[in-house]
Amino acid sequence: MEELHNEYPADILQMLQDAAPTLDRRSRERLKAGIEALIAENRNLAARAVQVELERDALLAAIGRQGIVYDADGGVVVAGPGKENRIVRALLGRRDTSGDAAIRYPAGEPVRPEDLPGHRALRGETLKSCRFAIHEPGGEDLHVVVSASPIVMDGVISGAVVAWQDVTGEEQTRRRLEEANTLLEGLFENLGDIVGVQLPDHTILRYNRAGYEMLGMTPEEVRGRKCYDLLGRTGPCTVCATARALESRKREVVEKFVPELGRYLECRASPILDPQGEVAFIVEQLYDITDRKRAEDERRESEATARALLDAPEEMIVLVDAEGRLIDVNETATRRFGLSREALIGMTASELFPPDVAEVYAARLREVAASGRRTRFEDTREGRRYDAVLYPVRDAHDTVTRIAVITRDITEIKQAEDALRKRTHDLNERVKELSTLYELSRIIEQPGTSLDEIFGEVVRALPSGWQYPEDAVARITVRGREYRTEQFRETPWRQASPVIVNAETVGMVVVCYLRERPEESDGPFLREERALIDTVARRLGRTIERFQARECLLKSESQFREIMQQSFDMIYTCYHESGIAYISPAVMRILGYSPDELIGCKCRDYVVPSSLPAWEEGRKKITRGEPVEGLEIEFRRKDGSGAFLELNESPIVRDRTVVGVHVVGRDITERKHEEQLRQQAFEQIERNIEQFAILGDHIRQPLQVILGMTELLEEETAVERIQEQVERINSYVRELDRGWIESRQVREFLRKHELT
Incomplete structure (x- = not known):
């Protein structure tokens, strides 16, 4: 019967008559009418089937042919855009060559065959916008959003429809956005x-x-x-x-x-x-910027102190450049030459001295500039004798760029100086050593990273901050030194920012792309990358300023500074309730205890009784939330001896309550011993000064007696001879008086600057 719609009614009727010759005419007519109605209904059904197929194809085209239609038995009626498509293959439950499931949940676990969207829909479930990942070894993962619903006819599931949408691009964009947000958050936090x-x-x-x-x-x-x-x-x-x-x-x-x-x-x-x-x-x-501000204050104080020290001596002190031109003078020099400081600056020796004297000074200056060693000579002019000392002043590259010339009038004190020179020299050396040791012990030294290491690490880290790090290279140049990444070369796609130190450009930070990239706000670079490179350059400049300030304070004692940098301070954290929570390994060197021995202990238990009052004062400040600086406390070492520590303490505040303290302790035991030695040295100075005064009195009194006795003598020649010798001895005593006055001035200077 399936081909009846292709036959004519008469032919079908003839077929029936042949099959049933006993039918009467009326039966045949009724049979003919029924057959014609049946054929007409069959044509209508065929037309409706064609229409349904057209509607199905239109529906699949409307959703981009991204769908699968199942019959009631799970057979695939249609699958678009083809059964060999990677997504279709995965949704149909086919496996790849490695045996791994082609379709997985977003978390990565494979989807079981019975949990495929089509099978779930055939069981009556409706899925809306479920995400799956299509994995294939060696290929890129695809991400799809799948919807599935059953087809219900007369209350019975007669099939299922599965539709999907490829959202791989959307998923990749979302992940890149998450990575970018994570990067920005990490940059912000760190x-x-x-x-x-x-x-x-x-x-x-x-x-x-x-x-x-x-x-x-x-x-x-x-x-x-x-x-x-x-x-x-x-x-x-x-x-x-x-x-x-x-x-x-x-x-x-x-x-x-x-x-x-x-x-x-x-x-x-x-x-x-x-x-x-x-x-x-x-x-x-x-x-x-506290360190920078303090360094500036210290620099200004140092400059003021240097100016005061320059103007205080009676010696004439001038500073000349490599060409012999004056660039600074003290007040003594202005009085000697009768010119103002501004008038003297820029002049040369030929403009200040006679030609023969000027040539001597010029030759000596060239000698010091060439050899880099100080020189000393005596100069005689206009009936006066001068002691001239030339000191080379070196720059950071160890090149002599300036020379300090110190000239002292020694005409009147030359003879007395021979007797006092050695003692005065020894005393000055001791004072200089004590002053330097005191200054160095006051400065807080901590070992750190060198500038070379800082610049090297920065230049290697720079490319990772740019939009295309795989093509980014960087270079930092500072005062002729260069730090670069591998494969660095100058390209047209370049971004640079100057490194400025004390308002002077000393270098450049450069970042380049090795190949062309899309245009952004600053060539191929983003606006934020411009801000980043400027910030890096500024930070490098501030780092150099900090190192320069430190070098200026410590360059006169580099050897002692290295010793200080190799030492380690004792750092610990102590809570009121639980005691010491952390203490650095330096405690082993300073107190002889291992860190494990002190965890949970109270610091007060190790304080020497004589230091307890100062310790308690420090505790009161910490309780009020105030920091404590320079607290000198003597602790008991493990071997029973004492160790002096200088403590800098900061309170630990939680919920506006002080719960503990952070402490940095520096071992100053050696400095305490040095202070005792310094006190002994100054006591010796005091005794020497007293001996100067006593010696003068012991000489003057006999001289007055001798001078009085000459009035009893009648021989004028002898009287004159005695008076001449008495006057000569008096001149020596006056020289001793001047030496006593100079010793007092040295003592008063030291007291004024708190060196005693």
Whole structure:
């Protein structure tokens, strides 16, 4: 019967008559009418089947032919865009050549055959936007969103439809975005400087890790509070970078001292504007510039002290450059030449001395500049004798660039100087050594990384901060020295920022791409990359400034500095309740105890009784939340001997309560011994001064007696001879008086500068 729609009714009727010759005419007519109606219904059914197939194909085309249709037995009626497609193969449950399941859940576990979307739909489940990963060894993972629903006819599941959408691009974009967010979050959290985000009303949204560490608070304690409230204030700071940024709507920078933190800070506030141009957020960066400020103060103090020391002596002191031109003079030189300091600067020896004397000085200057060694000679002019000393002054490259010339009038004191020279020289050397040792013991030295190591590590880390690190190379040049990554070369795709030290450009930070990249806001570089390279250059400049300041303070005693750098301070953390929680290994060298022996102990138990009053005063300050600096305490070593430590302590605050203390202890036992030796040396100076005075009195009194006795003599020649010798001895005594006065001046100078 399946081909009846292709036959004519008469032919079908003839077939029936042949099959049933006994039918009457009426039966045949009724049979003919029924056959014609049956054929017409069959044609209608065929037309409807064609229409259904067209609608099915249109539906599959409408969803991009991304679908599979199952019959009630799980057979595939149609699968688009083809059964060999990778996604179709996975959804149908076919396995790849390695035997691994082709379709997996997002977490990575394979999908069992009975849990395939089509099979679940045939069991009556409806799936909406379920995510799966299509894995194939050696190929790229595909990500699809699958929907599946059963086909129900008259309450019976007659099939199922599975549709999917390839979201691989969307998933890759999402993952790249997550990686970028993770990178930005890691960069934000691991910045060494303090970075905070706040609302225009000073409400803190968050800080990076350095900010929370500075405040000693957790993110929960900080979030939602005002920035000034975190410092214990009731209103904004008088000098506020955030307020200025809100007004100008551009980045503002201020420097200020924060007494609550005891630090100098450089505050940079950058406004973030919304689409309407209003300030939505403020990003504030805080840089600790305390070391720089203190170095500047120390430098100014050092310059003032140097000027005072330069002007104090009676000797004439001038500083000349390599060409012999005066670049600085002391007050004695201005009085000697009768010219002002400004008039003398820039002049040469030929303009100040007669030609023969000028030639002597010029020759000596050339000798010192060439040899790099100091020289000393005597100069006679206009009936006066001068002792001239030339000292070479070297730059960082060990090149003689300046020469200090110290000239002293020795006409009147030459003879007396021979008797006192050795003693005075020895005394000056001891004073100089004691002064240097005291200054070096006062400076806090900690071993650190050299500039070469810093620049080397920075240049290797730079490419990872750029958009295309695989093609990025970097170079840092500082004062003729160069640090570069492998395969560095100059290219047209270049970004650079100067390294500035004390307002002088000393180098350059350069980042290049090795091949062309898409255009961004700054060539192939992003706007943030410009800010990054500028920040790196500024930080390098500040690092050089810090090293330079340290070198200026320590260059006169480099050997002693190396010894100090190799020593280690004792660092420990102690809580009120549990005692010592951590102590550095240096305690073994300083006190003889291992760290394990002291964990859980109380520091007070090891303090020598004579130091307990000072120790208790320090505890009171810590309890009030105040830091303690320079606290000198004697501790008991393991062998029973005593060790003096200089302690710098900071309170540990939790929930506005002091719960413990961080301590850095420096062994100053040797310095204490040196102070005793220095005191003994100054006591010897005092005794020498007293002996000068006594010696003068013991000589003057007999001389007065001898001079009085001459009045009893009648021989004038003898009287004159005696008076001449008495006057000669008196001149020696006056020279001793001047030596006594100079000794007193040395003593008073040392007392004035707290060296006694």
